[in-house]
Amino acid sequence: MNSTNATRAALKFAFPQTVPILAGFLFLGIAYGIFMNSLGFHAIYPILMSLFIFAGSMEFVAANLLLISFNPLSAFFLTLMVNARHLFYGISMLDKYGQSGHKKWYLIYGMCDESFAINSTLNIPNNLDKGKVMLFVTLLNQIYWVAGATIGGVFGSFITFNTEGLEFVMTALFVVIFLEHWLNTKQHYSAMLGLLLSAISLAVFGGERFIIPAMLAILGVLTLLRPTLQKEKRTAL
Amino acid sequence: MTITQQIITVGVVVIGTMLTRFLPFFIFPANKPTPVYIQYLGKVLPAAVIGMLVIYCFKDVSFFSNRHGLPEILAVILVVSLHLWKRSMLLSIAAGTCFYMVLVQYVF
Numbered sequence: 001m002n003s004t005n006a007t008r009a010a011l012k013f014a015f016p017q018t019v020p021i022l023a024g025f026l027f028l029g030i031a032y033g034i035f036m037n038s039l040g041f042h043a044i045y046p047i048l049m050s051l052f053i054f055a056g057s058m059e060f061v062a063a064n065l066l067l068i069s070f071n072p073l074s075a076f077f078l079t080l081m082v083n084a085r086h087l088f089y090g091i092s093m094l095d096k097y098g099q100s101g102h103k104k105w106y107l108i109y110g111m112c113d114e115s116f117a118i119n120s121t122l123n124i125p126n127n128l129d130k131g132k133v134m135l136f137v138t139l140l141n142q143i144y145w146v147a148g149a150t151i152g153g154v155f156g157s158f159i160t161f162n163t164e165g166l167e168f169v170m171t172a173l174f175v176v177i178f179l180e181h182w183l184n185t186k187q188h189y190s191a192m193l194g195l196l197l198s199a200i201s202l203a204v205f206g207g208e209r210f211i212i213p214a215m216l217a218i219l220g221v222l223t224l225l226r227p228t229l230q231k232e233k234r235t236a237l
Numbered sequence: 238m239t240i241t242q243q244i245i246t247v248g249v250v251v252i253g254t255m256l257t258r259f260l261p262f263f264i265f266p267a268n269k270p271t272p273v274y275i276q277y278l279g280k281v282l283p284a285a286v287i288g289m290l291v292i293y294c295f296k297d298v299s300f301f302s303n304r305h306g307l308p309e310i311l312a313v314i315l316v317v318s319l320h321l322w323k324r325s326m327l328l329s330i331a332a333g334t335c336f337y338m339v340l341v342q343y344v345f
Contacts, residue, residue, distance in 0.1 A: 020330045052251045062250045070242040072249045079253030085286070086254070090261030091275060092283045098267035111258050113290055120283045165338035171294035171309070172316045172333040178287050179320050190281045194288025207296035214292070218285045219278075226277055 006129050013128055014136035020176075021114050022144050024169040028056060029148015031167075034156035036063055036149075043153030050149035054142055055112060058082050059149075085211055088218075089116040096120070100131035107131075110138040112145075117174060121181045189229060193221055304345045312337035 029050060036046040041063070049059050061082060065075050089111055096119065097107045107119075115138045122137070124130045182191055201214035222229075238246070265271045271279075300306040316333035323329070 016327075019327060023334075049247060053247070053254055055254050058250060058254060062247060065246055065250070066238060066243055070238055070246065072245055075246050076249045076253045079250045080257060083254050083257040085289070086257035087261060088282055088286045088289075090258060091265075091278050092286060094261060094265055094267075094271060094275070094279050098262060098265075104262070108258050108262055109255065113293075117287055117290060121287070162342060165308075165341040166334065168309075168312060168337040169330060169334045171291075171313070172330040172337075174287065174290045174294055175313055175316050175333075176320055176326050176329050178291050179317060180326070181284060181287055185284065188284075191284040191288050194285030195292060196288075197285075198289040198292035202292055202296060210296065211289075211293070214289055218282075218289065222278065222281050222285065223274075226274075229281060230277060 007132060009127075010129050010132035011136050013124070014133045015140065017118050017122065018137055018140045018144070020169055020173045021118075021141050024167070024173065025114075025141060025144035026148040026151070027163060027166045027169070029145045029150075030152035030156070031148075031163075032056070032059060033149045033152020033154070035060065035152075037153055037156035039063060039067065041066070041153075043150065046149040046153040047146065050146045051142075054110060054145065055083055055086075056145070081212060084215060085113075086111065088215060089120075092116070092120055096130075096134070100134065103131045103135050107134055107138055110142050112141065114170070114173070115141050117177045121177055121184075123184070187229075189225065190222065193225075194218060197221060304341075308337055308340040308345055311340065 032050065033043070033046045036049075037043070045063075045066075046059075049062060053059050053062060058079060061078065062075075065078070090108070093107075093111070093116065097104045097111075100107060118137050119134045122133070124133050178191065178195075182188060185191075197217040198210070198214040201217060202210040204210070205213050265275055295306070295309060298306045298309050312333050315336050316329050319332055320326075320329040
């Protein structure tokens, strides 16, 4: 397969995987653009912020940071806390992204929740260039997000139809990815732990603060279970 | 805030975000052997983190007031049953989302 054909084949495989995100990111991006517009920011703000930050919830937080008094240090630590979950994505993707040559720099740069979820569970056929498929998944997702933020920032005030509830497309996507991963694997301890410990953490700490305790709990329990889980993996092989 | 202060604030957010994304790859570069413990985490974390992402979607749902999270619960049940039955990603997501929109706009 020559390079052009390989690229086309990778794009053809990657695009359908990102269609739910096309819907979700366009909607959320537009909502973000409208939000920035309503705060009085010129469209260039949502455009550049969606392009360079590319972390949805953090962009909403950053909008608020721009409205309060100047404090870069607290902005920095807030960002680290809100985005700490990316550390988990990185550890999970060390193998997959680390070995994809120069592409890895963009793959890491563009690793949002959705790109991570798709790329980490995708079963890419061996005849395709895996690096290219993951690159397209990441790139398409970012294009959807920036396009949404641009549309919202520029035309935000003209959009009137009732879109309430459309954001559920992201919940549905993660539920389906979780289910697919569950059906494709034999061992479910880790998936159950993730659900359970996060749910407990959410109940205890509330929506604003649950992520870090949830991550620490997951890390702790997975570390404690390591001897058991590794033994089972070996016997399964 | 002046334009310069705004640029610095956004810049700091960009640097913080990228630090969380790049840090694991800087600490454990591909050309050096990754510690066995980290390799283990790399294998067991994805499933747990996707579970965490599912819960993350419910972080703003209040289960103890107004709708009690009913639209969310019903829509997730639909997504799961539809997916177990047809196993078509787009169908499960599209039907679940439309159902949820009808619930929050007309029913609850």
